Every structure is written in C-alpha cells, then in structure tokens.
C-alpha cells in the first residue's frame with residue numbers, strides 16, 4: 357500500500373516521502389476497510405506537513421479521506437461493501453457536546469490520516485458520502501465543508517433572507533458561500549483579489565469588497581445592509597479581522613470564529629462587541645452527527661464544491677506549495 361508520510365517533520369514539505377506500507381488488516385468486529393480515493397487540503401494539514409504543528413516522524417498526514425468500503429467486519433450494519441464513504445474529523449465525537457479541545461485524536465495530526473491507499477478503522481470513523489458525488493468532492497466534506505455548515509446552520513441557525521459575511525476565498529469561505537446561497541441567504545465576501553471576487557459573484561455573492569484596497573471593509577459591508585449589519589460572520593482571520601467583523605455585524609448578530617489566519621493574539625474591541633450584544637463562539641469542525649446531517653443537507657442543495665485544482669498523492673508537496681501561494685479559490689484536492 358502506498359502512503360505519504362512526514363518522514364522528517366522538521367524539514368517541512370521536503371521531509372514528505374512516498375513509501376510502501378503493509379496493507380491494513382482485515383476488519384475485526386465493528387470495523388471497515390476503506391479504499392481511499394481522494395483527500396483534500398486544509399490549512400491545518402499544511403501546519404502538520406510544513407512542520408509548524410509538531411508531529412512524530414512517520415506520521416501519515418491528511419484529515420480528509422473519501423473512498424469505497426472494501427470489507428466490513430462482524431456486526432457492521434451501517435455500511436456494505438461498495439458504499440461510498442467519507443471520514444470524520446473527530447472520530448470519537450459522535451454527537452452532543454464537543455469533548456476534545458485539541459487535535460490529539462484527529463487523523464492526520466494526533467493519529468495517522470488518509471494520505472494512503474487503504475485503511476481499516478472502526479465504522480464510526482466514516483459516514484456515507486452524498487449520492488452521486490465524486491470521491492474528490494466528498495473529500496472536501498470532512499473539514500472545510502462541515503466547518504462551514506456548522507458555523508452557519510448548527511451554530512448560526514441560518515434561514516432564508518439572512519445576511520452573511522465571509523472573509524477571503526479559501527476552502528471554508530467558498531463552501532460557506534455555496535451553502536448560504538443554496539439556503540436563500542444574501543452574502544457579502546471579501547478577498548485580496550478582484551479576480552477572485554468576480555468568481556465569487558459568479559457563484560452568487562451579492563456584495564464583494566477587496567480587503568486590501570479598503571481598510572474599512574466592515575463599514576462597507578454594513579452600508580450594504582443599509583446600516584443594519586449582517587446576521588452572521590464566519591471569521592477566518594482572528595485578531596487582525598475581528599474589529600472590522602464586529603463593525604459589520606448587526607446588534608444581536610452572530611460571529612463564529614473558525615480561523616486565526618492573522619495570528620492568535622491582538623486587540624479586540626470588546627466594548628463594541630458587548631454593546632452590540634454579539635455572540636462570538638469558537639468552533640472546531642463538528643461531530644459525526646453534524647456530518648450525517650450535512651450529507652443529507654448536501655443532497656437537498658443543488659451544488660458541487662468548488663475544486664480549484666487536483667494533484668496526485670505523489671505530488672503532495674507541490675499541492676501544499678500551491679495552497680501556500682494563496683492562488684487558489686475554494687478547495688485543492690488529492691487523487692489517491
């Protein structure tokens with residue numbers, strides 16, 4: 357079985373190595389064997405393969421994995437051989453309240469991930485994939501897709517007519533744009549690139565603003581809502597963007613903090629946030645139950661995730677270098 361491993365994590369992308377590993381064991385009771393056909397790149401995976409997030413030598417990276425069930429162990433009734441499935445980000449968080457505040461049990465970080473051809477794991481580590489989706493499209497569900505869904509639908513209780521602010525045009529934000537438009541919301545989105553903003557408009561974005569050209573992008577978004585402010589913000593920037601996001605948000609609005617692209621510490625206008633009675637909550641992806649609900653939701657919405665570019669497993673370093681260049685719009689996938 358071919359796999360990509362972080363052979364020498366301190367060397368970053370040049371420490372990635374394609375290796376041959378023994379095929380996984382046949383599934384025991386409660387387990388399934390999945391032939392992995394695709395994965396997708398996330399900022400978190402980049403942290404692991406670039407050495408920013410420490411990992412052990414030999415770690416198999418990638419949190420996202422999609423493929424076909426090849427064998428089922430005794431007692432598995434949820435899946436049958438031939439089913440298309442997609443991995444979950446927190447294999448032990450099945451439903452209810454979050455249980456873990458770190459990545460110690462996340463495939464591709466604390467556990468081996470899906471940059472490999474085959475895996476045998478408990479059946480509960482996967483859910484079914486949406487009917488009719490390619491493995492590449494399904495692989496975008498585990499991290500980026502589910503985070504966008506949880507931010508808007510689970511936490512935000514999004515409804516038709518709501519206004520949503522999205523920052524940048526990376527994997528999570530473009531997924532959030534597609535979900536929000538499919539559910540009848542109106543969307544403002546920012547980017548450093550006018551060309552990317554044109555692509556966002558083509559996907560249905562109602563208002564766009566270049567955050568590099570307009571420092572007061574939050575004020576422009578607020579003006580677009582006739583000064584009411586947006587109902588929801590999916591915050592990927594953290595301290596460098598939160599002041600403008602708070603400015604753009606309506607009284608009683610909802611900001612879901614999912615990323616810290618601008619850093620982890622900074623000055624936040626807490627007074628403005630309190631006066632506006634804004635709810636700010638941090639989230640990390642979601643539970644298996646959230647993913648099952650999301651997969652059902654995707655089958656009811658009429659879109660396919662935007663995949664900017666695909667690479668083969670052997671070209672993983674090139675794929676991450678492309679992500680680091682910031683040229684992408686939406687998701688980058690791996691074919692395995």
Ligand SMILES: NC(=O)c1ccc[n+]([C@@H]2O[C@H](COP(=O)([O-])OP(=O)(O)OC[C@H]3O[C@@H](n4cnc5c(N)ncnc54)[C@H](OP(=O)(O)O)[C@@H]3O)[C@@H](O)[C@H]2O)c1
Pocket residue numbers: 397398399400499500503523524525526527528529546547548549552567592593596597613614615616617618639640641642679682684686
């Ligand atoms: N909490 C969670 O569960 C969770 C899940 C997934 C991702 N995340 C986090 O969310 C963030 C985005 O992840 P991703 O996978 O979507 O990354 P990505 O695909 O690499 O996208 C990054 C994009 O962010 C935009 N960006 C960078 N700096 C920005 C700034 N100052 N203001 C506004 N936009 C900015 C850029 O868009 P333009 O090129 O358009 O300017 C860039 O292309 C990362 O911090 C990641 O770790 C968190």
